[in-house]
Amino acid sequence: MWVYEKKLQYPVRVSTCNPMLAKYLIEQYGGADGELSAALRYLNQRYTIPDKVIGLLTDIGTEEFAHLEMIATMVFKLTKDATPEQMKAAGLATHYANHDNALYYESAAGNPWTATYIAAKGDPIADLYEDIAAEEKARATYQWLINLSDDTDLNDSLRFLREREIIHSQRFREAVEILKGEQGKKKFF
Amino acid sequence: MKQLPPEYYELLENLQAVDFVLVELTLYLDTHNNDQDAINQFNYFAKERKKIKKEYESKYGPLLQFGNSYSGSPWNWDDAPWPWQV
Numbered sequence: 001m002w003v004y005e006k007k008l009q010y011p012v013r014v015s016t017c018n019p020m021l022a023k024y025l026i027e028q029y030g031g032a033d034g035e036l037s038a039a040l041r042y043l044n045q046r047y048t049i050p051d052k053v054i055g056l057l058t059d060i061g062t063e064e065f066a067h068l069e070m071i072a073t074m075v076f077k078l079t080k081d082a083t084p085e086q087m088k089a090a091g092l093a094t095h096y097a098n099h100d101n102a103l104y105y106e107s108a109a110g111n112p113w114t115a116t117y118i119a120a121k122g123d124p125i126a127d128l129y130e131d132i133a134a135e136e137k138a139r140a141t142y143q144w145l146i147n148l149s150d151d152t153d154l155n156d157s158l159r160f161l162r163e164r165e166i167i168h169s170q171r172f173r174e175a176v177e178i179l180k181g182e183q184g185k186k187k188f189f
Numbered sequence: 190m191k192q193l194p195p196e197y198y199e200l201l202e203n204l205q206a207v208d209f210v211l212v213e214l215t216l217y218l219d220t221h222n223n224d225q226d227a228i229n230q231f232n233y234f235a236k237e238r239k240k241i242k243k244e245y246e247s248k249y250g251p252l253l254q255f256g257n258s259y260s261g262s263p264w265n266w267d268d269a270p271w272p273w274q275v
Contacts, residue, residue: 003255005252005253006251006252006253006271007205007272008272008273009205010205010209011198011202055219056216059212059215063212069272069273072273073273076273167216171216171217171220174220174221175220178220
């Protein structure tokens with residue numbers, strides 16, 4: 001089971017109401033390489049991965065939910081005081097028409113989240129390479145978001161998340177080596 | 190929603206800092222099972238975390254529920270603020 005902890009993993013502060021920035025950030029909420037995709041990808045793959053890396057997938061998957069909450073907090077804080085006019089000016093009129101200022105799992109371009117964003121091949125090496133690629137894509141997305149943002153408070157939190165992607169990628173690379181080592185020990189022929 | 194003093198943010202950040210160490214060591218140990226120095230650090234910070242959790246919860250209410258924290262009276266788990274509100 002999971003137990004919720006009533007705190008963010010890392011502080012999230014925003015300088016001003018800025019729905020335009022929220023529109024970009026939603027990519028990491030409901031986009032292909034976002035935190036929801038990451039959490040669900042790892043927590044789903046772990047059932048069929050060798051025992052040696054189940055712990056890693058469980059722990060990284062769990063941390064991704066903490067990141068999802070940080071992104072949600074950013075989007076919430078950037079839009080909570082936004083008027084319909086401000087939402088419209090930020091290109092969020094179509095979002096507002098359906099959701100008001102509620103959060104929704106969608107990409108920056110407005111595409112709803114879909115399970116087709118995540119893979120589960122059942123082959124441990126294929127799955128772990130997918131995970132490494134996902135972390136690198138998420139790291140790149142964080143960099144593009146930092147490039148688009150002029151909110152210094154927010155960028156501090158985005159940099160934290162960018163660095164976490166690097167660590168996750170590193171741990172997954174080690175998991176690949178662990179499995180290769182295990183495979184080498186088995187004599188099938 | 191009750192107003193939070195500056196000390197709240199300070200204590201929360203202390204907890205977040207210790208928890209960061211613990212998250213980082215957890216993932217590291219998942220791929221380095223035999224690193225005794227890292228295990229010693231992990232157990233040290235797990236103990237530190239307990240102290241900070243106790244102080245935080247005595248002042249600002251439970252961090253966890255389903256029985257992983259004690260309750261105040263009346264039941265205060267569902268009191269605001271929630272993490273995205275501070």
